[in-house]
Amino acid sequence: MQKVRGILIGRMQPVHNGHMQVIKQILEEVDEIIIGIGSAQLSHESKDPFTAGERVVMMSQALAEMNVDPSRYYIIPMQDINFNAIWPSHVKMLTPPFSIVYSGNSLVKQLFSEEGYEVKQPPLYDRLHLSGTEVRRRILEDENWQELVPKATAEVIEEIDGVERMKQLSIREISDI
Numbered sequence: 695m696q697k698v699r700g701i702l703i704g705r706m707q708p709v710h711n712g713h714m715q716v717i718k719q720i721l722e723e724v725d726e727i728i729i730g731i732g733s734a735q736l737s738h739e740s741k742d743p744f745t746a747g748e749r750v751v752m753m754s755q756a757l758a759e760m761n762v763d764p765s766r767y768y769i770i771p772m773q774d775i776n777f778n779a780i781w782p783s784h785v786k787m788l789t790p791p792f793s794i795v796y797s798g799n800s801l802v803k804q805l806f807s808e809e810g811y812e813v814k815q816p817p818l819y820d821r822l823h824l825s826g827t828e829v830r831r832r833i834l835e836d837e838n839w840q841e842l843v844p845k846a847t848a849e850v851i852e853e854i855d856g857v858e859r860m861k862q863l864s865i866r867e868i869s870d871i
């Protein structure tokens with residue numbers, strides 16, 4: 695029988711518990727999930743501090759922590775392109791075939807629904823705290839960010855000295871103004 699595949703695309707800067715909750719829920723609805731690591735070309739910027747490769751490691755180790763069978767997911771980095779109208783085709787070129795797009799991002803939803811895809815908006819879990827913006831803010835302000843992310847994300851950030859990287863980026867961006 696043909697497999698039902700869904701896709702979730704996010705910048706995942708960094709991977710946090712909201713992403714993992716939503717992935718868990720999607721895996722209850724589809725046979726396989728494609729996880730697109732968006733804006734793969736970006737790193738070393740305060741809104742996008744981590745490289746695509748670092749985000750891939752965060753995601754694959756967080757899925758292992760959740761005991762997700764590796765045959766049920768694909769993790770695919772995808773660069774942005776300048777043309778929104780053809781972005782869904784760009785994504786399609788990079789991924790196995792899929793029929794359902796899961797997103798809370800209004801542009802992503804609009805672009806894929808105009809292409810005829812089934813688009814679903816999964817519920818947001820504790821959006822006040824579970825967002826990349828909040829994790830990055832807490833990292834910079836030395837607050838407890840570890841409680842918002844899987845162990846895997848905290849380990850990668852420690853391994854790459856990510857807190858120091860983010861602090862340097864923030865100092866550089868302020869001094870460049």
Ligand code: NAD
Nearest residue numbers: 704705706712716732733774775781797798799818819824
């Ligand atoms: P994100 O990491 O903020 O979120 C990704 C998804 O995770 C969301 O859609 C949402 O469904 C889920 N999520 C996040 N927090 C959650 C929570 N607390 N509870 C439940 N679910 C939660 O990433 P994003 O900004 O939506 O990423 C979209 C990507 O698509 C970006 O990389 C963007 O550049 C890319 N994009 C590119 C083009 C182009 O290249 N032309 C066009 C559109 C979008």
